Amino acid sequence: MELITNPQPLQWPTLLKRPIFDNAEIQQRVMPILQEVAKRGDEAIRHYTQLFDKVTLNAFQVSEEEMAEAQRLVPETLQQAIAxxxxxxELFHTAQYDAEKQIETMPDVICWRKSVGIEKVGLYIPGGTAPLFSTVLMLGVPAQIAGCQEIILCTPADQYGKVNPAILFTAHLVGIQKIYKIGGAQAIAAMAYGTATIPKVHKIFGPGNQYVTAAKQLVSQTGTAIDMPAGPSEVLIIADHTANAKFVAADLLSQAEHGTDSQVILLTTHAPLANAVNAEIARQLETLPRKSIAEKALENSKIIVLPDTETAMAMSNVYAPEHLILAVEDPDALGEKVINAGSVFLGHYTPESAGDYASGTNHTLPTNGYAKAYSGVSLDSFVRKITFQHISKQGLKNIGLTISTMAEAEQLRAHAAAVYVRLEE
Amino acid sequence: MELITNPQPLQWPTLLKRPIFDNAEIQQRVMPILQEVAKRGDEAIRHYTQLFDKVTLNAFQVSEEEMAEAQRLVPETLQQAIAxxxxxxELFHTAQYDAEKQIETMPDVICWRKSVGIEKVGLYIPGGTAPLFSTVLMLGVPAQIAGCQEIILCTPADQYGKVNPAILFTAHLVGIQKIYKIGGAQAIAAMAYGTATIPKVHKIFGPGNQYVTAAKQLVSQTGTAIDMPAGPSEVLIIADHTANAKFVAADLLSQAEHGTDSQVILLTTHAPLANAVNAEIARQLETLPRKSIAEKALENSKIIVLPDTETAMAMSNVYAPEHLILAVEDPDALGEKVINAGSVFLGHYTPESAGDYASGTNHTLPTNGYAKAYSGVSLDSFVRKITFQHISKQGLKNIGLTISTMAEAEQLRAHAAAVYVRLEE
Incomplete structure (x- = not known):
C-alpha cells in the first residue's frame, strides 16, 4: 500500500478522492431492458434470463420441493451460525421500533407518529461465486419486524436453474415465501413494474453489479423507492501504537477481497505500524483464495501517517467511510468524534466482519461518501412514520388564531377559512 | 366536483390515477444551468438571477441591516403566531430524538445507534406571491434540533432585491445565519456544488416549481441527497353522516387553492353529503382571492360515494394521499386502518391547515403516491443513525465461530481470517 506522511489538510480532499464511475453509458444499456419488461412482462424476463444467465426456466418461482431440498443441503454448522x-x-433491529408517543403540543392538540410497514418490498440478492445469504438476513429480518405484508426475493439461478441452497435456507428461516429465480436489471424492472408472475413492490433493497445498480437508480426516478445509492465497498482504519499489525492487515484484506474496486485506507499515528502492516499484508495475502482481487484493490489503497488520532478522525470525517475501525487505545472517546461514517467498529477485537455477518448491526451501508447524508439500512428503511393529529373543538379554539394568522400572511385564505368555519359553529 | 357512486374495486386504480408529469423535457432545460453553475460558480448564479429573477444583486447574502429591517416590518400578531x-x-420534533440504546446482542457484543446531525444542509424556500415562511419553520426547526452545523437558506429576491420580511424574521427566529437571495435551478446547483459564496451542502430540502424539482432530482443522482421526490399537493377526505358539509368544503378548498394541479378527493358513505358539499364549495369559492386557481383544481377532483368507511379506507390506501382527513364518527378506530398516507387528521375539528402551520407535525410530506414508500420530513431527515459496536476479546470468542462459518460459506476467507488472527493471539 502506498505510504504518505503528514499531508496538509488542503491536500486531504485530493488524497481521499474516490474513483468516479460514470454510469450514463450503463444506464443507456439498461434502459431498453426496463422498457421491454414494462411492456412485455414475463416474456421479456424469460428472454433476458436466457440471454444473460444462459438458463431457460420452466417457472420463475422457487418450488416447495426446491426449498425442502435446500434445507437438506446446508450443513448443520452453517445452519446454526445463520440462526x-x-x-x-433480530434483537438489534427490534430495539429500533419506536412506540407511539403522543405529544400534546398545546392543550387538546395531540400529535403522534406511527410506524407502519411498507406493504410490498422486494429484496435483490446477487448470484455469482459468493452466495450472499448474509444479505438475506440483513434485509429479510427488518422487513419482517416492520410488518411488511408482501416480501419477495429475486436472485438469479445458475446454469442448471438452481439457486444456492444457503440463500434458500436463509430465506425460509426469515419467512420469505416468494422467491424468484431471476436476476440483473430485468429482476429490478420486474419488481418495479410487476408482471403476471412477479408482484410489483413499493421499495427495492439489495446489492448488485453495475447493471443492477443502474436499474435501481432508473426505477427510483419513476416512483419505486430504493434502499440507497450504491458504490464500491470501503473501510477506513484509524490505528495508534496499541494496534496489532496482524489484526489491522487482516481487516484491510477483508475489505480488499470484496472486489478490485474496493477502497481501503489506514490512518496511523504510529509510523512503525505502516511497515509492519505492509509486511503482514504480504504474508496474509498468500493464504487467500481471492488474492488477485485483493491485490488489485490494494493498488489504489493508502496508508497515511498523521500526528495524532484527532487529526486522523478529522480526515476520516472528510472521507466519510462506509466502515470505520478504531484500533486505538481509547476507542470510545475517539468514537464520540465521529461525524461521517456508516458503521463504526470500536477497539482491537471488533473486526468489520462481525458487523458484516453476525453482531446484529446491518451491513447495508452508505458507500462512496454517502455517509455524509445517508444512514445504513435499519428498521426505519422498511416503515413509514405516518403522522397523526387529533384536535378537539376546544383545541382548535386554542390554536385557531395561530393557524389563521399565518395562513392569511401566506395569502392562503382558504387555509384560514377552514379554521373560521369551524370556530363559527 | 365530479360525482361517482359505488365504483367497483377493479375501477379504483383508473379512477384514482394521478396526472403523469413528464419532466424529461424540463430536465433537459435545467441541465445546462447546473453545468454552468458547476463550472462558473457565482458568475453563473449572477447571470441566471438577472435572466430569470430580473434583478441584479450586489451581494447574494442577506445583510444584517436587512435582517434588522425585517424584524421591524413583521406585525406583532404574526410574530406571535410564528413563535x-x-x-x-419544536416540541413535536424534539420528541423524535432517539436516545442511544445499547443492545448486548450476545455476551460482550454491544451494538447501538447514534443520531448525528448532517453537517451541512441547504433549505430552499420559493419566492412568488405566497411567502412560505411556514416552510422555514418546518425545515429549520428540525435542522437545529438535529444539530446540523451549517444550515443555509436560499430564496429568490423580488425585483427590488428584497426577500419577504416574514421569511427573514422566521429564519432569524430559528437561528439560520446564512440566507442567500437566489432561487430556481441555479440555487439548487449552488448548494449542490458550492461556489465561492455559497457553501456546498450534503442534503437539500424544500419545495419549488418544476425547475427546482427537476434540479433537485438531477443533483440527487450525483451525490447530493434530497428530502424526497415532489409532486402536486393533495388531500383525501373520508366523511360519513356525522360530517359537516361546511367543514368538508373548506378543507377541500384549502387544498384546491394551492395550485391548479392540486388533487382533491372526497370519499363519503353518506350520499346527501355529496350535494351539500358541492353547494358549499360553490358558496365558499366566492369569498376566495385564489378562486380561479381553486376552480381549476376542482375540475379534476372527485366525490366518490361508497357503501362504508372500511371500503373508503381501502380505497384511500390504494391512493396513498399526502393528507388524509377522517371526518367520521369514530376517527380513532378508522385511523388504525391507515396503511398508506403522509399525515392523518382525525375528527371534525382537525383541519389540514392545523398541520400545515402550527400543530407541530411537519408539512413536508410525500405526494404523488410516494406515501407508499416514503415518510414525511422529520428529525430523522436531518440525522444519520450511525451504528457502533464494541466487542471484547471474550465477546469475539463468543461470536467468532458464527462469523467465520458464515464468511467461509460465502467464500470470503479474509473475512474469516480477521476473526482467526484475533482468536489465535
Missing amino acids: QAKRNI | QAKRNI
Whole structure:
C-alpha cells in the first residue's frame, strides 16, 4: 500500500478522492431492458434470463420441493451460525421500533407518529461465486419486524436453474415465501413494474453489479423507492501504537477481497505500524483464495501517517467511510468524534466482519461518501412514520388564531377559512 | 366536483390515477444551468438571477441591516403566531430524538445507534406571491434540533432585491445565519456544488416549481441527497353522516387553492353529503382571492360515494394521499386502518391547515403516491443513525465461530481470517 506522511489538510480532499464511475453509458444499456419488461412482462424476463444467465426456466418461482431440498443441503454448522446471526440481527433491529408517543403540543392538540410497514418490498440478492445469504438476513429480518405484508426475493439461478441452497435456507428461516429465480436489471424492472408472475413492490433493497445498480437508480426516478445509492465497498482504519499489525492487515484484506474496486485506507499515528502492516499484508495475502482481487484493490489503497488520532478522525470525517475501525487505545472517546461514517467498529477485537455477518448491526451501508447524508439500512428503511393529529373543538379554539394568522400572511385564505368555519359553529 | 357512486374495486386504480408529469423535457432545460453553475460558480448564479429573477444583486447574502429591517416590518400578531407554531413544531420534533440504546446482542457484543446531525444542509424556500415562511419553520426547526452545523437558506429576491420580511424574521427566529437571495435551478446547483459564496451542502430540502424539482432530482443522482421526490399537493377526505358539509368544503378548498394541479378527493358513505358539499364549495369559492386557481383544481377532483368507511379506507390506501382527513364518527378506530398516507387528521375539528402551520407535525410530506414508500420530513431527515459496536476479546470468542462459518460459506476467507488472527493471539 502506498505510504504518505503528514499531508496538509488542503491536500486531504485530493488524497481521499474516490474513483468516479460514470454510469450514463450503463444506464443507456439498461434502459431498453426496463422498457421491454414494462411492456412485455414475463416474456421479456424469460428472454433476458436466457440471454444473460444462459438458463431457460420452466417457472420463475422457487418450488416447495426446491426449498425442502435446500434445507437438506446446508450443513448443520452453517445452519446454526445463520440462526445465531438471525437472533442477533433480530434483537438489534427490534430495539429500533419506536412506540407511539403522543405529544400534546398545546392543550387538546395531540400529535403522534406511527410506524407502519411498507406493504410490498422486494429484496435483490446477487448470484455469482459468493452466495450472499448474509444479505438475506440483513434485509429479510427488518422487513419482517416492520410488518411488511408482501416480501419477495429475486436472485438469479445458475446454469442448471438452481439457486444456492444457503440463500434458500436463509430465506425460509426469515419467512420469505416468494422467491424468484431471476436476476440483473430485468429482476429490478420486474419488481418495479410487476408482471403476471412477479408482484410489483413499493421499495427495492439489495446489492448488485453495475447493471443492477443502474436499474435501481432508473426505477427510483419513476416512483419505486430504493434502499440507497450504491458504490464500491470501503473501510477506513484509524490505528495508534496499541494496534496489532496482524489484526489491522487482516481487516484491510477483508475489505480488499470484496472486489478490485474496493477502497481501503489506514490512518496511523504510529509510523512503525505502516511497515509492519505492509509486511503482514504480504504474508496474509498468500493464504487467500481471492488474492488477485485483493491485490488489485490494494493498488489504489493508502496508508497515511498523521500526528495524532484527532487529526486522523478529522480526515476520516472528510472521507466519510462506509466502515470505520478504531484500533486505538481509547476507542470510545475517539468514537464520540465521529461525524461521517456508516458503521463504526470500536477497539482491537471488533473486526468489520462481525458487523458484516453476525453482531446484529446491518451491513447495508452508505458507500462512496454517502455517509455524509445517508444512514445504513435499519428498521426505519422498511416503515413509514405516518403522522397523526387529533384536535378537539376546544383545541382548535386554542390554536385557531395561530393557524389563521399565518395562513392569511401566506395569502392562503382558504387555509384560514377552514379554521373560521369551524370556530363559527 | 365530479360525482361517482359505488365504483367497483377493479375501477379504483383508473379512477384514482394521478396526472403523469413528464419532466424529461424540463430536465433537459435545467441541465445546462447546473453545468454552468458547476463550472462558473457565482458568475453563473449572477447571470441566471438577472435572466430569470430580473434583478441584479450586489451581494447574494442577506445583510444584517436587512435582517434588522425585517424584524421591524413583521406585525406583532404574526410574530406571535410564528413563535407559537415554532414552539409546537419544536416540541413535536424534539420528541423524535432517539436516545442511544445499547443492545448486548450476545455476551460482550454491544451494538447501538447514534443520531448525528448532517453537517451541512441547504433549505430552499420559493419566492412568488405566497411567502412560505411556514416552510422555514418546518425545515429549520428540525435542522437545529438535529444539530446540523451549517444550515443555509436560499430564496429568490423580488425585483427590488428584497426577500419577504416574514421569511427573514422566521429564519432569524430559528437561528439560520446564512440566507442567500437566489432561487430556481441555479440555487439548487449552488448548494449542490458550492461556489465561492455559497457553501456546498450534503442534503437539500424544500419545495419549488418544476425547475427546482427537476434540479433537485438531477443533483440527487450525483451525490447530493434530497428530502424526497415532489409532486402536486393533495388531500383525501373520508366523511360519513356525522360530517359537516361546511367543514368538508373548506378543507377541500384549502387544498384546491394551492395550485391548479392540486388533487382533491372526497370519499363519503353518506350520499346527501355529496350535494351539500358541492353547494358549499360553490358558496365558499366566492369569498376566495385564489378562486380561479381553486376552480381549476376542482375540475379534476372527485366525490366518490361508497357503501362504508372500511371500503373508503381501502380505497384511500390504494391512493396513498399526502393528507388524509377522517371526518367520521369514530376517527380513532378508522385511523388504525391507515396503511398508506403522509399525515392523518382525525375528527371534525382537525383541519389540514392545523398541520400545515402550527400543530407541530411537519408539512413536508410525500405526494404523488410516494406515501407508499416514503415518510414525511422529520428529525430523522436531518440525522444519520450511525451504528457502533464494541466487542471484547471474550465477546469475539463468543461470536467468532458464527462469523467465520458464515464468511467461509460465502467464500470470503479474509473475512474469516480477521476473526482467526484475533482468536489465535
